[in-house]
Amino acid sequence: MSDAAVFSDITTQTDSLTTADGRPLKAALAAAQARARRRAFFLVLPLLAFVLLTFVAPIGQMLHRSVHNPGFTEHHDIASGAKTPIMVNLRQWFDDNADAAPDETAYAALAADLLVLRDLKAAGNVGTRINYERAGSRSLFTKAxxxxxxxxxxxxxxxxxxxxxxxxxxxWQVMRGASSAYTLNFYLAAIDKTRDAGGNVVAVDEVRQVYVKLFLRTLFLSLLITVLCFVLAFPIAHLLATLPLRYSNLLMIFVLLPFWTSLLVRTTSWIVLLQSEGVLNDAMVATGILADENRIQMMYNQAGTIIAMTHILLPFMVLPLYSVMRPIDKSYVRAARSLGATSWTAFRRIYFPQTVPGIGAGALLVFILAVGYYITPALVGGADGQLISNFIAYHMTKSLNWSLAAALAAILLGGILILYWLYDQLVGIDNLKLG
Amino acid sequence: MTAVSEQDFVVFDHVQKSYDGETLVVKDLNLSIGKGEFLTMLGPSGSGKTTCLMMLAGFETATHGEILLDGNPINNIPPHKRGIGMVFQNYALFPHMSVAENLAFPLEVRGWGKSEREDKVKRALDMVQMGDFGGRRPAQLSGGQQQRIALARALVFDPALVLMDEPLGALDKQLREHMQYEIKHLHESLGITVVYVTHDQSEALTMSDRVAVFDDGRIQQLAPPSALYEQPMNSFVAQFIGENNKLSGKVKALDGDIATVELDNGASCTALAVNCGAVGSPTLISVRPERVSVAAADGPNTTEAQVKELIYLGDHIRCRLNVHGNDEFIVKVPNAAGHSHLTVGETTRVSWLAEDARALDAA
Incomplete structure (x- = not known):
């Protein structure tokens, strides 16, 4: 039915509105609109599928992996693809004897399970799972x-x-924890906690406490980088916004230039510039500002991470600021001045508040990008410039403790969501202006 | 400082302004504005009128010359110390503040107490009949309401001088006319001095005590509205203000006030010698359409005219005629009882008094 038919009788029928062929108007309208909505839905279907498949599903899997590790409960034979339950007897004993010290029956169950492991050649995998939480356990299992x-x-x-x-x-406490595939122990490990023999949550040895310190360092460095970006970007954005368009477009190219070069190239060029035998140090030594033995260490430490990341993330601050500053008419500041405000008051009370949506957007972008940054700190960070992402990558690729990596990533994600919520409460997300 | 006469509240003394160092946007401006006067700067865009206003407000510096406010030179006084109220074309209401906060802003930066402030803001809002809108944001107001708030904000700190930069430009015609009267009434009741910039001549004529017509960086004529319309001193003003018929020719003879002009088609007519130079110099005669009578009995300056076009406008009929070879000669025939009925293509006679024709410069 065409729209014309739907509306043709509206003028003649006043009390109960129906279409020309007698259907209720409301139903006809709903049907007509439903068809349009269905068509629109088919248009976004590819994107929806893409997002679900490549974004939502991996995140869900990651969250699942952070609480699920079947290394002690199931053997997965890669050649045949068969999944065999393992440690059956010992797990049964753990279920039957909560909080009990291991007795003869427990050791008997362990012996029976070890026999199974031997046949399946699975002792290494099981040992690795226990090794995540108690170092030196892998050889115990393989030997036994x-x-x-x-x-x-x-x-x-x-x-x-x-x-x-x-x-x-x-x-035994670790084995008891691992006897269930679902465990929160990886989250405990991610915040430098473990379970003692009695199952109580305690802090790990001081020398092995790394993650909380890393989270705090990541947070601190990201905040510092965000503040540095803001301080550097605000005047640039203001300049871009006030210059005539032909000059500001040229300058904008310089701001965007880093976007067009590879991240790796940009980071390594900072190494060339800042390393102790690098351009900057050489120049200072050559001009006599520095003695040759006093070369400043600007790379492979926190300073390197901060300098390189500030540079790389700067455009993400400049662009939102520029986009809110450009439409601010200069008559606002003029009006404030004519009303008796000094130039500082006019800036503070009139200009600055109007740029807040851009500051919020830029800060949020830079901060979230910085918190998850990986390549730059990995290349220029040295030992004390590493961020949490570098350790997530380490557990993904080197130690192969994917569950711990997932738990660290989940905490990072949760932290960012909390900050986002805080931002919404303080500034209001509808005040965000990205461009 | 010596006491200044009431006539010299604002003085531009040989003021020049150049942005690029090559061309002058304002060329040698001399202007005195009296206390309590409503002076309009009228001119086409690029004529230098807004630059003059910005120099007075302190947002542009004069390249040469002096601007005096109440006898004091203000060239080196920053805008916030001049105490001049200003209304901007786009109103420039601060979007992140409520209407009341906007109005309180000038009082706040002057260090007024909270209760005094609220009191004054309320009175200012009542003055523009916007008493109930204090809590709104500017974006929630219509154009006319924003205009009123901008006006109230410029007046709330009791400035002696208020500048308005095309404040009604963004409003529709009806609202614009209404606001013209409101601004005029506020000016009269508050006794403030207003310098008003516009390119709309009807606005200038309606509101002003005096109008300064700007063109090419100079004041072409400074006069009350009636004088501006009836006695333009040069052909730019005659063209720019109101409708005008022009006939070009050469001065043949001068007899006291009256010049005899030989027109381009060889005919001759008489006109008031205003700005036409000596005998032999080229001139442009300006005649207002409503001062020409159609199908009249023989009089001075009677000539044949062919009707080209008729447009019916209710109260009058607008006729386009060919007079002395000028195809664009406009005459307004009042739709009065017994008026002459013309038809297109007909040849009729038109005439005008020598006093109503002004021989001006041939610009």
Missing amino acids: ARNAKKLEPPYTEAILDLDEDWGDPAL
């Missing part, structure tokens, strides 16, 4: 599985004979 056939009752003595570490209550 090798000798599983020789174990005879009483199993307690037999297993302790293999290695005295099997009697460590902490090991």
Whole structure:
């Protein structure tokens, strides 16, 4: 039915509105609009599928992995693809004996399970899972599985004979935690906490506390970089916004130029400039400002991370600021001046408040990008310039403790969401202006 | 400082302004504005009128010359110390403040107390009949309401001088006319001095005590509205203000006030010698359309005219005629009882008095 038919009878029928063929007008209208909505939906369907597949699903999987690790409960044979439950007996014993110290039955169950591990050649994987939470456990498992056939009752003595570490209550606590595939222990590890032999949450040794410090450092450096970007970008954006368009377009190209070069190139060029044998140090030594033995270390430390990231993230601050400053008519400041305000008051009370949406957008962009930054700190950060993302990458690619990596990433994501919520409460997200 | 006469409240003394160092935007401006006067700077865009206003407000510096306010030179006084109220073309109401905060701003920066401020803001809002709108944001107001708030804000700190830069430019015709009267009434009741910039001549004629017509960086004529319309001193003013018929020719003879002019088509006519130079110099005769009578009995300056076009406008009929070879000669025939009925293509006779024709410069 065409729209014309829907509306043709409106003028003649006054009490109950129907279409020309007698259908209620409301139903006809809804049908006509539903068709348009369906068509519109098909247009966005590819994007929706893309986003679901490549964005929502991976994040969901990551969140799932941060609380789920089947390394102690299931053996996945890569060749055949078969999944076999493992450690069945010991897990059963953990279920039946909550909070109990291991007795002969527990060791018997362990011996039976070790035999299974030996047949499946799975001792290494299981050991790795326990090793995440108690260092040195992997060799325990591989050694025990090798000798599983020789174990005879009483199993307690037999297993302790293999290695005295099997009697460590902490090991049993870790195994008890790992006996369920779902665990929050990775989150505990991500905030430098662990469970003691009694299952209580305690802090890990001071020398092994790294993540909280890293989170705080990431937060601090990101804030510092955001503030630096703001301080540098505000005057530039103001200049761009007040210059005639032909000059400001030229300058805008210089602002955007970094976007057109590879991130890697930009970062390495900072290395060339700032390293101790680099251009800047050489120039200062050559001009006699510095003695040769006093070269300033500006790379491979926090300073390097801050300088390079500030430079790289600067355009993300300049652009939103520019986009809010450009439409601010100069008559506002003039009006304030004519009303008796000094130039400082006019800036503070009239100009600055109108740029706040741009400041908020720029700061949020820069901060969120900085919090998750990886390549630049990895290249120029040295030891004390590493951010949390570098450790997430380390656990993804080197230690292969994906669950810990996922837990760290989830905490990062949660932190950013909380900051975003705070921003919404303080400034209001509808005040955001990106361009 | 010596006491200044009431006539010299604002003085431009040989003021020049150049932006690029090559061309003068304002060329040698001399102007005195009296206290309580409503003076309009009228001119086409690029004529230098807004530059003059900005120099007076302190947003532009004069390249040469002196501007005096109440006898004091203000060239080196920053805008916020001049105490001049200003209304901008786009109103420039601060979008992040409510209407009341906008109005309180000038009082706040002057260090007024809170209760005094609120009192004054309320009175200012009542003055422009916007008493109920104090809590609104400027964006929630219509154009006319924003205009009133901008006006109230420029007046709230009791400045002796208020500048207005095309304040009604963004309003529709009806509202503009209404606001013209309101501004005029505020000017009269408050006794303030107003310098008003516009390119709309009807606005200038309606509101002003005196109008300064700007062109090419100079004041072409400074006069009350009636004199400006009836006695233009040069052909630019005659053209710019109101409708005008022009006939070009050469001065043939001068007899006291009356010049005899030989027109380009060889005919001759008489006109008031205003600004036409000596015998032999080229001149342009200006005649207002309503001062020409159609189908009249023989009089001075009677000539044949062919009707080219008739436009019916209710109260009058606008006729385009060919007079002395000028195809664009306009005559307004009042739609009065017994008026002459013309038809297109007909040849009729038109005439005008020598006093109503002004021989001006041939610009």
